[in-house]
Amino acid sequence: MFINNNLKMHVLTASVFMALTTAAHAENSYRIGITQNNVGVDSYQTTYERAFVEAAEAAGNVDIVVLDAGGDVARQIGQMQDLVQQQVDAIIIWPTNGQAVIPAIRQAYNAGIPVVVTNSKIAEAGLDFISAFSGPDNVQQGILSAEMMCDALEGDGQIVQISGQPGYTTAMERAAGFEQRLAEICPGVELMETQPGNWNRERAQRVMEDFLTKYDRIDGVYSGDDNMGVGALNAAKGAGRAEEIIFIGATNFAVGYDAIQRGEYYGSIYQSPVDDAEAALQTALDVLAGEEVAKMNFFETPKITAENLEEFDRPVF
Structure with a gap:
């Protein structure tokens, strides 16, 4: 019942x-x-x-x-x-x-x-x-995403992060795992800024639009889930800059899966x-x-x- x-x-x-x-x-x-x-x-x-x-x-x-x-x-x-x-x-x-x-x-x-x-x-x-x-082990998910980012950028680049809802444990743990692991294995990759996307695709798209206006060079974007990651991807497409950016997320949504299949999105974490x-x-x-x-x-x-x-x-x- x-x-x-x-x-x-x-x-x-x-x-x-x-x-x-x-x-x-x-x-x-x-x-x-x-x-x-x-x-x-x-x-x-x-x-x-x-x-x-x-x-x-x-x-x-x-x-x-x-x-x-x-x-x-x-x-x-x-x-x-x-x-x-x-x-x-x-x-x-x-x-x-x-x-x-x-x-x-x-x-x-x-x-x-x-x-x-x-x-x-x-x-x-x-x-x-x-x-x-x-x-899920959200810290470990952040670690795995950092490893993918390091591999994709071959150890060098400038990136931004779109995190989840402020104060939400999942958001904090994924960000912490990502940041700590990235610093350990890829000191040549600079995390320039982190802004919350609140698990919302439209919000993440606006955050990414601001990043694109602020930074002439963005080599990678890490998003706390694929819903936000695809929002970031859409913003980069609109600015004509998607091909120069590596997109990595977590909690692989169908839209993220499809974007990986199209070659527009590098990787994510599979979570059912x-x-x-x-x-x-x-x-x-x-x-x-x-x-x-x-x-x-x-x-x-x-x-x-x-x-x-x-x-x-x-x-x-």
Whole structure:
């Protein structure tokens, strides 16, 4: 059963209520709530939600309450409190802000409700209050992107970076991994400036337009995901400068995959929202079943370039 309600108060229909009361104490039957970051911001999160619902339906023993914070920290905190009041068996949270949500996670912890953080990690101060994290290793993704940039530029050049949403853990980790690794292996590549694209293609395009006006020479662009990376590519095309610039991103979107195939985009990091969603649900179920679960659970996210493109399916988002 899928209950989708972004309002603060969650109301069950009479039929659902009866189903829950009859199955409330059924062995291995669980009710799991999820509060997501911002489903409407990009197709990755939209695909994640659909895959999560499908995985729960396939499991057969899970009722879910699906909420979306719309990128609003205060709304997500309210949703966490609502799920605690509903006494769900477990909560999955895709945090809008890795620091600000810690008090709400602690409230769930104190209520005896296990919390699984999905996709984007919370700040270290909150790790004692969660059962597990499930998602990509974003620092490692930044490292891999830096290695691709160094290879593509052969150790020399001037680049700019379009990061994700400020304060968002994924954005900070990818940027940190990229910057640290690039400095280690490619001291001849200068990172001239970083500006946020907020995971939005149009915003990233405007940022890139500003970069192109400001800098006569740009050899490469690193974007925190392909949605922004293609925005940067579009800006460079409009300025007639795309052929002189290497474009590298993360979270390979379909538009990024196609751009790699056309030879316009050098490379990205392959990350499946379906794997992401399924891993989060399975981690929560493992926790509820009393299985031993590692605190940090990462799934594989390899490099993808023209050389190995055929090894990967075109993303569905």
